[in-house]
Every structure is written in C-alpha cells, then in structure tokens.
Amino acid sequence: MADKGLLLVLSGPSGVGKGTVKSAIVEHKVFPFEYSVSMTTRKPREGEVDGKDYYFVSREQFQQAVQDNQLLEYNEYVGNLYGTPLGPVKKMLAQGKDVLLEIDVNGARKVREQMPDGVFIFLTPPDLHTLRDRLEHRGTESEEVIRGRIAQARKEILVMQDYDYAVVNDTVANAVAHIKAIVDAEHVSVKRVIDDYRRMVQED
Template identity: 55%
Template sequence: MIKERGLLIVLSGPSGVGKGTVRKELFSQPDTNYEYSISMTTRKPREGEVDGVDYFFKEREGFEKLIEEGKLLEYAEYVGNYYGTPIDYVNETLDAGRDVFLEIEVQGATQIREKAPHALFIFLAPPSLSELQDRLIGRGTESQEVIQNRIAAANEELEMMNLYDYVVENDEVELACERINAIILAEHCRRERVEKQYLAMLKGEK
C-alpha cells in the first residue's frame, strides 16, 4: 500500500474534561499506531517528569527564539509559562506516513485549525450531554439559578466545539478511547483519501 501523508489528530476540549487521562489511556493500548507529539514548555519539570517523555523542557529565551523562527505549530502562555508544539517533529512524522496525535488546549487547537485545516479535530466533551437532559427537565427540584447556569455552560461548550469535526463525550475513559480510535480508523477509509491512493498507484508512484 502506498504511504499517504499521515493524519494530524488534534484532541482538545475544555480544561478539566480529562484530555490527559484519555491520551494516556490511548497510548497505553498495545495496538495504538499513531505517534504522540510531546509538547514543549518553559515551566520547570515537576517531581518525576522526564525531559523528552512528559515534555521537552526549554528555557524561556530558547522558546521565544522558536516562536520567532516559526518552529511551533501552536503555542500559548499559561500562568507565566509557555507551552507549544514543535513543528518539525510533526511534519517529519506526517511525511513518513505516520499519524500524529496532539493533546492540547482549545487556544492551541484554534491556531492549528488555521494552519492545518485538514487536520482531524476531536472535541472531548464532559458527559454533560447525556446528563444535561435529566438535569434540565429532571425532577424539578433544582433552583432556577442552577438550571440557568447549566444552560449557560452547555451554550459555552456548544460554541467551543464549533471548529471541531467530531465530539466525543468523556462519560467513560474506555468508551471515549474507543470512539476516538473509531474516528481515526474511519478517517483512513474516507473516499477522498483512498481515491488519492488509487490515483497515485495508477500513476506508478510509490
């Protein structure tokens, strides 16, 4: 089979939704065949964190140089520290025909949407969707204020998910992982991708 360029898979979602837990579960599975893109950060390593495994740890000056040189696919500053995705690793891995998996904040995902519109954008959502209905129309014991807050939160999520291709509820980590893997497998079966492979073969390309 001819190697097409890999897929860039972007997992994001509201903070606290469990992106890191889902990502760790995905990469603990033996048949996961996409590569994790390790983020770069200027924050100090925490107890037990290993450079090149958890993060690439970098001095502030070095990080800013990479920003200037356009060497980051996305970056953001949180609480005085930079976090970003080194672009060279992503491009080299995609060019080799391997899928790359990013787990990042929504701010970073928005930047990637602009630079790499064909990436696969997966929004990890809190289990609010399936629970929301019960809460909204539920037992009628909730105060009007509580219900209003829930509606506001749901509206906020709705707005955020707007740039994503898929929404995966994180009701259970295993189920969320199953859905993410299904989405990636399905994406590889998209007619446009398969068609390209046919055409490349017919042209005698390798």
C-alpha cells in the same frame, strides 16, 4: 496502501478528562501513534532528557521559534512557555505515522489554522450530553442551576462546532472506543486515500 499519517487533536473543556483518556489509549495500546515532544522554557528536572522529555530552550530561543512560525501552538503556564514544534509533527505525518496531540481548546484552535486537515476531537462532559434530560425533569433542579448549565453548554457548543467529532466522556472506555472508531474511519475516508489511488494510476 501507504497514506499520510493523521494529526489527531484531542481537546475539550478544562477538567473533562483529556489526559485520562490519552493515558488509557497509551496504556491499552488502542492504536499506534507518535508523541510530539514539546518545547519549553522550564528548567529540566532530575533525569529529564533534552529532545526526549522536552526540548529545553531559553525564553529568547522560544520567542524566536514563535517568530519563525516553528510552533504549531504554544501557551504560558506558571511563568513558563510550552509549545508544539511544527517540524517533527510534519515529518512524522509525511512518514505515514499518526500523531496525537492532547491540548486545550485555545491550542486546538491555533492548530486548526495551520493544519486544517487534522482530525479534531472534542471531548464533551457528560453533563452537556445529559442536559436535555435535566431540562425535561426541570422540577428536580433549581432555576439557577439550570440557567448556569445552559450558559455553560452554550459556550461549549460554540467551541465544539469547529471540531470534526464530539465524543462524550461518560466513561473512559466509551470515549476510547469512539476515538478508536474515528481513527479507523478516517484512515479509509476517500478524501485521505483518493490522492494516493490517483498517483498510483498516473505514475504509469
């Protein structure tokens, strides 16, 4: 049964390994998905193709796109603007293709506002996952280290609560396996397939 594609948003704290996990999904062809080509004000490098590697635009064009709500999210990095164009993402989803975005937590929050039906996956550091064990074996770490870990964990949990899934990145293979299961499960979730079943019997 043809259903709408899934918008998969892979995010998590800086340094958690989002890029590595995404690369593993691509390399091992864990599940098929479409790339979203980003828009940027950065100058093209040797060999980069407009519309394939990036949509290369001027700062004025970028700001116009922001004003026209044509970007799902954007941010500035080393003096250049980078953003995710909304139009191509919507088109791919309508064609039944899954789209994977690997973005930081601020970007993910903006995407959630515009696309609440997306599947939001928070990659958590194994530290957070094993914090309980550390707390239970308190004697082995200084109070200061423990306090710092707890403060950091509190921040991450506040972010995590707006996501659908929390995947521990203890090993890339484990994280990838969980993400594959999430994608498979979401494709058969009633909230995603029921409209298609309903249309089927009403079209008659």
